[in-house]
Amino acid sequence: MLAVASENVERAATILQERERAGMSEVELTAADAVIDLDADTNSCPACLDPIPKGSTQCPGCGLRIG
Ligand SMILES: [Zn+2]
Structure with a gap:
């Protein structure tokens, strides 16, 4: 769980998604x-x-x- 100020929610979600995708292979990204x-x-x-x-x-x- 991550708590951030409401004005930072969108930015935090983007960072988390980028980190998740950075660990995925090409096949995993295509499947996702x-x-x-x-x-x-x-x-x-x-x-x-x-x-x-x-x-x-x-x-x-x-x-x-x-x-
Ligand atoms: Zn299949």
Whole structure:
């Protein structure tokens, strides 16, 4: 937990997010930004980044359940 003055909340949140992302690999950063659009023709699995065909409820690569 971090307590800051209300005028510093936005800046503190930015710093914390930057520190978190600085420790992530390229794959982790991609996965952290992943958005699953269930109406898209294909999606990338947020866990393993394998392509997930439309209509699938499970990643064929790692078995992550989606939907
Ligand atoms: Zn996967």
